[in-house]
Amino acid sequence: AQTVTQSQPEMSVQEAETVTLSCTYDTSESNYYLFWYKQPPSRQMILVIRQEAYKQQNATENRFSVNFQKAAKSFSLKISDSQLGDTAMYFCAFRSMNRDDKIIFGKGTRLHILP
Amino acid sequence: DAGVTQSPTHLIKTRGQHVTLRCSPISGHKSVSWYQQVLGQGPQFIFQYYEKEERGRGNFPDRFSARQFPNYSSELNVNALLLGDSALYLCASSLRVSGANVLTFGAGSRLTVL
Secondary structure, X not given: OOEEEOOOOEEEEEOOOOEEEOOEEEOOOOOXXXXXXXXXXXXXXXXXXXXXXXXXXXXXXXXXXEEEEOOOOEEEEEEOOOOXXXXXXXXXXXXXXXXXOOEEEOOOEEEEEEO | OOOOEEEOOEEEEOOOOOEEEEEEOOXXXXXXXXXXXXXXXXXXXXXXXXXXXXXXXXXXXXXXXEEEOOOOOEEEEEOOOOHHHOEEEEEEEEOOOOOOOOOEEOOOEEEEEO
């Protein structure tokens, strides 16, 4: 069974600084998807970034980028020039390349951006 | 375009009761998935429905059931509620069943069981 582990329950960083959130996962599959989702106090889960395991190039979305290390089964999220609106719970997640929408989430990292 | 809408947003039930939660997907989306998020945890997959058929089921007891209607909206039903069923229930919709799908989540229904 696949598992997703986030070892940082909570982090704080000053506005405009760079922060990295860690994630490791376990799977025997060779092709899959990895995600970072953001959940602000409004509760709605928002997709931040997606990585296909068959792509060696790390995904980037504006201030958000990932460091995907397939052999090490590591998938960290870097937020550059952090903003107050980045304050939220961040979940690392895994999804198989099969036919259903089952996403396996980690327990999350609560990120505080301090003014 | 309206996003994924869920109702009710909050509700309180007592042990043993039954609850029905509703979800309307984004227009054009044919797949609906349900997740349970217990406080302090990540969401856990409960069900996926596509074209009114169950396409995936998580590790939840038979007290949990769901269905999808011809307009692609969905209901999640939970019978014989337990205190441990207290959680945020999230609905997500997507265009089709595919690993490349992007799921769009609703804001959830917060269920409290007393």
